[in-house]
Amino acid sequence: MASSEDSNETIFETLRKGVDPKIQEEKLREAAARQDAVNAKERRRLAELIGSNSTLPCTISSIRVLNANHTRRSFIERIFKPIISANKERPFTFAEAIREVSIGADKLHRYDIFHQPISLTIDQPSRTNPFSTPTDVDIYLTVREKSRLRLRTGTDIGNAEGSGYANLLWRNIFGGAETLNLNASLGTRTRSSYQAALEVPISAGSNADLRGEIGGLASSTQNGFASHEEVLKGAWAKARWFGESGARHEFGYNATWRQVTGLASTASPTVRGDAGDSFKSSITHTWIKDRRDNSVIPTRGYFTKSILELAGWGPLQGDVAFAKSEIQTQGALPIPIPGVDGDSGVSLTTGFRAGLLYPLSIGFDFDNKATPSRINDRFQIGGPADVRGFRLSGLGPHDGADAVGGDLYAAGSANLLFPIPRVGLDRPFRFQAFINGGRLLALKGPETTEKGIKSGEAVRKSLSSTIQELGNGLPSIAAGIGLVYAHPAARLELNFTLPLVLRKGEDARKGLQFGIGINML
CATH class of the missing domain: 1.10.287 (Helix Hairpins)
Structure with a gap:
């Protein structure tokens, strides 16, 4: 071709x-x-x-991968040598041999260094070979390697920010499916961001989905919603794999130096109190299960994601300590229309998110006072790609004009998507009508002092009173209609929003609102 x-x-x-x-x-x-x-x-x-x-006996005498010019032979052998070794104990049937080789070819594909399809050819060894038998076959896999270097540049606009970026991807660096990913961006809100990550297979041959990654970052972000600039410098190490149910797991360690700096003259006392340096040492676990037919505009299926983080506790040290958990879910259901055969293009999508930040004592001092949460670690919700109808970080505790974040939140939405008249269902455009809302709170209670929550018992009492407050009255709610465009990389929305319920101190937005994101509420 x-x-x-x-x-x-x-x-x-x-x-x-x-x-x-x-x-x-x-x-x-x-x-x-x-x-x-x-x-x-x-x-x-x-x-x-x-x-x-299919039932005839078959012995694989050799498996050869053609055109893998930049891939180590030892790497390929770790994938296919077990197949050849296995058929020495007893001959495969012809169907078993094809199945085992196809599994190996699928592993090659999942390393993302070859184009699809990988073609398979079966031949018999040369008749001049005195050691060959009539049941011997040679297997040839013809591959086409992907480009080892890929450079992308461009601009991003969305979420109240514009930026330019450059990305360099270097595949198969040492011939064993290693990948180096370099990113750099400059923008109006994220003033600068630089990241480097090296990903390598941990168990080449036996598990193509088990990967390790080490990386580092340096960034500077202007957080106008809280009158400060946040500077980050850090490194991480991660392991990724897929469970038996198809869910993706990621376990990692992060070490990050953070600085709250560049305070505006109008910065609130809360922001000024958190100004300066802090060091976070944490372990994280992320679990993702995605069964949607489309991640940008799903019409059926479900998505679940949980994030757990433990910082500063026990041997982790650092100068912040907390346990932080967050869960995100989304479900989509097609809606049949009477008189319309097949897919009507109308679907209902619902989403829910919740999170909790629980203060802990630093190190091994388990019975002493817990450290109060900092603005760097608290949750922020609200915005065109989050709870629509509110400004960026417009929900939750405010100190004057500054959104200072919270320790406990819950948010949900319901979106009705339907096709645009005279535009085909295969087009990436939809109309939507939505209603969404949320509540974000800081831990509070009689045991909270200016220097933090003193004991584990006080933390539990404070959490109990805050959870009770979460269900006290209606959350902030907004509704609206808009146009959705499903770009292959992200979802773009232009909505007209109308706040329906607004709590004191929160910042709503009535009128047009533009948002761009991947997993939007």
Whole structure:
């Protein structure tokens, strides 16, 4: 089949010769269609061959991967050597041999260093080989390596911020599916952000989904909602894998130096009290299960994500200590319309999020006072990509004009999506009507002092009174209608919002609101 590079070369050649490139492109499409037909015929022939010989004994004498010029031989052998070794104990059936090799080819694909499809060819060893038997077969896998270097630059606009970015991806650095990812961005809110991450397979051959990652970051972000700038410098180490149910796990350690600086002249006493340096040493676990048909505009399925973080407790040290948990869920359901056959394009999406930050004592001083939460670690909710109808971080505790965040929150939404008249269902545009709301609170109670919560018992009493307050009265609520565009990388929304319930001190937004995000509420 002609590649895109071949097509471009042919077009340039025909232009030089004065031939209409449109005619040549049509010929190329016809040739590609003929090649597709040949490939389909070969696949049918292979299926018939397997079907008619599925129970015959078969011994794999060799497995060779062709065109893997930048991939280490030892890396490939760790994937396929167990297959060859296994059939020495007893011969495979022909169907078993194809299945085992296909599993190995799927592992190759999941390392993200080869293009799909990976073609498979079966042949018999040379008749001149005195050690071959009639049941021996040679397996050939023909691959095409992905580009090792990829550089992307561009601009992002959304969430009250504009930025320019550059991304360098270096695949298969040492020939064992290692990946180096470098990111740099400059923007109006995130003034600068630099990240470097190296990802390597932990168990090459046996588990293609078990990966390790080490990385570092340096960033400076202007948090106008709280009159300060936050500077971060840190490093992390992570391990990722998939569980038996298909859920993704990520376990890691983070060490981050944080600085609250660049205070505005109008900064509140709360922000000024948290100004300066802090060091967070924490372990995290993230669990994700995604069963949606589309992550940007789902019409059916569900999504669940939980994040657990433990900082400063026991051997972790640092100068902040807390246990922090957060859960996010989303469900989507198609809605049939009477008189409409098949997919109506109308769907209902509901979402819910909740989080808790629980103060702890630093180190091994388990019975002494717990450290109060800092503005760096508290939750912030509200905004066009979060609880719509409110300004960025517009919900929750405020000190004057500053949103200082909270330790306990809950938020939910319901979105009705329906197609735009005269626009096909396959187009990435939808109308939506929504209602959403949330509540964000700081831990409070009679035991709270200016220097923090003194004991574990006081923390529990404060948490109990705060949870009771969470259910006291209606949360802040907003409703609206808007236009949704499902870009392959993110979801873009332009909504007209109307706040319905607003608590004292919170910051709502009535009128047009533009948002961009991935997992929006």
